[in-house]
Amino acid sequence: QSWDKVVVNLVNYYQEQTPQRTKLIDAFMAFLVAVGGLQFVYCVLAGNYPFNAFLSGFSATVGQFVLTASLRIQTTEANKSDFPSVSPERAFADFVVCSLILHFFCVNFIN
């Protein structure tokens, strides 16, 4: 009975309360989900023969999604009390470093 209400509330809250930058991050995350989903569907349809290629591609999207989600969490105003030592700039620098490591491993693993 209240399901549609909950969803409407959620969408309203999101559109009104989320800053522009965070929305940008969310768009990137949605893109990553789409890419990862596509790869997975392709893997299911076409088989996983170069398994390392599938794994590195898929885990690149998963890893990047997770890192972006971490960046989103750390830059959200409401979570500031959780991260007293992480400024938004520091969060972004960490994000860059972690992404570089992730991509190095993925490129190395895809052969």
Place this chain on the structure above:
Amino acid sequence: SGGKGESTRTILRVVILFLIAGAAVASRLFSVIRFESIIHEFDPWFNFRATKYLVANGFESFWDWFDDRTWHPLGRVTGGTLYPGLMVTSGVIYHALRALTIPVDIRNICVLLAPAFSGLTAFSAYLLTNEMTTSPSAGLLAAAFMGIAPGYISRSVAGSYDNEAIAIFLLVFTFYLWIKALKLGSMLWGALCALFYGYMVASWGGYAFITCLLPLHAFVLICMGRYSTRLYVSYTTWYALGTLASMQIPFVGFLPVRTSEHMPALGIFGFLQLLAFLDYVRSAIPGRQFQTFLFFSTAGIFGIGLLGLVIATSAGFIAPWGGRFYSLWDTSYAKIHIPIIASVSEHQPTAWPAFFFDLNMLIWLFPAGVYLCFQNLRDEHVFIVVYALFGSYFAGVMVRLMLTLTPVVCVAAAIAVSSILDSYLNAKSPSPEEVAAAEESKPAKQSALKQASKPVVGVYSLLSKTVVTTAMLIYLLIFVLHCTWVTSNAYSSPSVVLASRMPDGSQHIIDDYREAYQWLRQNTKEDAKIMSWWDYGYQIGGMADRPTLVDNNTWNNTHIATVGKAMSSREEVSYPIMRQHEVDYVLVVFGGLLGYSGDDINKFLWMVRIAEGIWPDEVKERDFFTARGEYRIDGEATDTMKNSLMYKMSYYNYNTLFPPGQAVDRVRGARLPDTSPTLNTMEEAFTSENWIIRIYKVKDLDNVGRDHAAA
């Protein structure tokens, strides 16, 4: 003056840490000083050989090294079946020292690697403990404990060039980075943790311990209602990067997505995504009903995930636990199904005295430290509690896992000792009046009843302070004495040379192993195949530099069973097997003359059992026992025993050493028959000074086609 006190403290800390590192290194050098700088035991000989290959041929050819001098005729794809971390570490040190124009022999680097890393382990124990408590002394105490605790020294004396040498440092340091990442909620620390986790995966198979402990810690935190965004950030960063890092190692490959050991980490990773999303929704929409719904949906999805995992495992998408890992849960599994795992002495359950022997007073301070962790239970203390529980269980199941328990024992004991010392070593006594005044001046929030029931806490008398502090000091001193004694007497003997005492107290070295290996190296042709039991495979490859049939890397059970069958069958059966495998020499270890109990006759029943597992019709363990069920080697021995190749090779011509009727086997304490067993298909090639190693040459086929017994 506050600044000055601060800098004095820093200097003291640095000096103390250096002294601890010095003590950690120095206490591991007994064997080098007493004997010489050589590699001990069995496994390190392979690591040493691989390191020499790496240094000689460069990294790339080491990475895809096909070794055709082991497991003849199969060979071993070494690059894909070892953990390369240890070899690469010493290779890097070797080249770094050369670049600094300090050319050190690679053997000395390998021998002294473990002591050097023990200093680093002590330092990382210091860092880890400092994350747990605010007490200034706990970290230093933990470092001191870690530096000299025999539980860790046993696997890291100089010459013990095994994976554990660097793995324990990486274990403790990875835990430190994990705690740091969790506390700060920082991606960078999570990434560092993942990198060191990757290094750990490259070094030791025990990395599965970390892979299971970190998700378990996260899971316990979630169940306690301590989910936080910091947990999300640190765990997911660690998992995403760490899993990819671990898959770079060829030996690990796809295991992190395919085996059950790694599934807890994946499950918690998925569960955390869900929790993060629900957490966001909860912050967006308040409402009591919705929260209950969240709770149920979380539990429901977790259950479905678990069910999916079970189905995937039983359907075969995910490999079940490996035998070694599984035998930790079902402790009788290995003995029944995989005799080769049960045959290794360090896979046995631990006896009580071993805990006291290896950890002395730490073992009774350990529960107190864990209890103190409960008192102010923050996220990092939950980690210590979880680690303590699982570490103790595993150490109780298997002797060699005492090694993974030791770090947490040192940390918890250091917390206990430092809390005692902090209470009793405070020179300033509060006077009862002051305390009472302070209590009264507090705003009267607490009820009068509570205040009245509360005792006045504090240590007042100088006497009690002195007594407790002195007692603690004496315990600490005794601990140092115990550690030194244990290290010196129990853990500092290279198994390659056997030391014994002459009646006048001087030392007598029995060096039969190297005598025999050197004989093989100098008097046989370059590619002569040596057959021996698998225990000696690595040493033959390392010291004699000859191809072997089986070695300590027991990857092919059938091949080992073939050797076991050849050793435990009659000559007529063994000879064709040896011809088929192009065996040139057979090496047996015999301790009967010297009373050396670790010889092949005592290991013989394991050979029989392993062979029986493959050929139950041809080799039967029952046949090696007398009618009364005794395992005998004297005149009463069964015919199967007397005709087995192992028996013949061990006792061939042994009676000639003694006057008639006096031949005695000193290990079994048995009198032997006066006639020597006859060997038709092989001839004695070499017997070492104390008859510990006997080498036989396999005869060629008879020139005119008779069988050997007739010729």
